[in-house]
Amino acid sequence: MDIQRVTVLGAGSWGTTFAKVLGDAGRDVTMWARRPEVAAEITDAGTNGGYLPGVALPSRITATADPAAALDGAQAVVLAVPSQSLRANLTAWRGLLPPDAVLVSLAKGVELGTLKRMSEVITEIAGVPDGQVVVVSGPNLAKEIAQEQPSAAVVACADHERAVAVQRACSTGYFRPYTNTDVVGCELGGACKNVIALSCGMAAGLGFGTNTMATLITRGLAEMARLGVKLGADPLTFAGLAGVGDLVATCSSPLSRNRTFGERLGRGESVAQAQEAVGGQVAEGVKSCTSIRELASGLGVDMPITDAMHRVCHGGEDPRRLGAELLGRTRKHEWS
Known part of the structure; x- marks a missing residue:
């Protein structure tokens, strides 16, 4: 496959x-924006100042608020909406999707209620086989990549050839994608x-x-891997970019909405105040902690964090109580 026309x-x-990555890689990109004024800014000014101030977008990118116009002729469709709104959005777009287009998921989460991964939601709603859905994951803090700082990602798909096609479509001098066929592991990570x-x-x-940060990151990785292996993922995936790579970036950077949200809670702010602090943008972990907890419980997987x-x-638990509780758990072997 040779992907040249992409809709985001x-x-x-x-x-x-x-x-921007796709445009810099030489692809023609049409974006759909919910607000017409954002679409106009992207097309006319080559910027999206509300989300990426100071970043110039390639001339290959245009935008529209009309999903039908955005999807017309697309060879690949990138789904870049929050995980908990993916089902509703995709249901509205389902009849507009080109039948043979590769569907690329950028969302990171487990759906509330159904406990489905994002690729499972896509195959269900779009009515496509697993091998038509590609997942992009890894240490991908948007602002740093938009500034063209060197970064890498994983492009995962059950159909390796489709993964390679997307890999080629988004390879630039600052963004290096690797392929993987372990969709389950990449999504859970x-x-x-x-x-x-x-x-x-x-x-x-x-x-x-x-020391505390390193402990949480390492034991968090153990939780992730336990759940992944139970669902058939390759344990090595969690040692890679979609596992420890993404984990370290998200847990360490002030650019991470989830880390920022948690820091506000640690300072004693309410959930509502923390939401305001991240500019109203979605901190996916706030909702995903519920669905992942439920998924793990049903499988008998221990995920204390x-x-x-x-x-x-x-x-409404007080974060100050959690340290003693986690440290006071039953002692055990590290790998048990």
């Missing part, structure tokens, strides 16, 4: 950044790391230092 549905920070980032933010807000984040975000 969603004009937030990551969707716009990925559109991307969803779970947001929850662990909440815990690292809370630790920072409580004044804890590097995820459970703690759910209780803070949705049960």
Whole structure:
């Protein structure tokens, strides 16, 4: 496959950044923006100042608020909307999707209620086989990539040839994608790391230092891997970009909405105040901690950090109590 014409549905920070990557890779990109004024700014000024101030977009990118116009003739369709709104959006777009287009998911989460990964939601709603859906994951903080700082990602698909086609379509001098066929592992890594980032933010807000952060990241990785292996993922995936790579970036950077959200909670702010602090943008881990916790519980997988984040975000638990609780758990072998 040779992908030349790409549609990006969603004009937030990551969707716009990925559109820039595609344009810089020589692809013709049409973006769909919910607000007509954002579409006009992208087309006329080559900027999206509300999400990526100061970033110039390639001339290959145009935008529209009409999804039918955006999807016309697309060889690949990039779904760049929050995980919990993917189903509703895709249902509205389903009849407009070109039948043979590769569907690329940028969303990182597990759907509330159904407990489905994003690729599962896409195959269900779009009525396409698994091999037509590609997942992009990894340490992909949008602002840094938009500034063309060197970064890498994983392009995962059950159909390796489609993964390679998307890999070629988004390869630039600053963005290096690797392929993988472990869609389950890549998606779970991307969803779970947001929850662990909440815990690292809370630790920072409580004044804890590097040892605490390293402990949460490492034990968070253990949680992610346990759940992934139970669902058939390759354990090695969690040692790669979609696992530890994404986890370290999201847990460590002040650019991470999830870490920032958690830090606000650690300082004693409410969930509503923390939401305001991240500019109203979605901190995926706040909702995903509930669905991931439920998924793990049904499978008998122990995920104590995820459970703690759910209780803070949705049960009113005081973050200051969690450190002693997690450290006071039953002692065991590290790999058990």
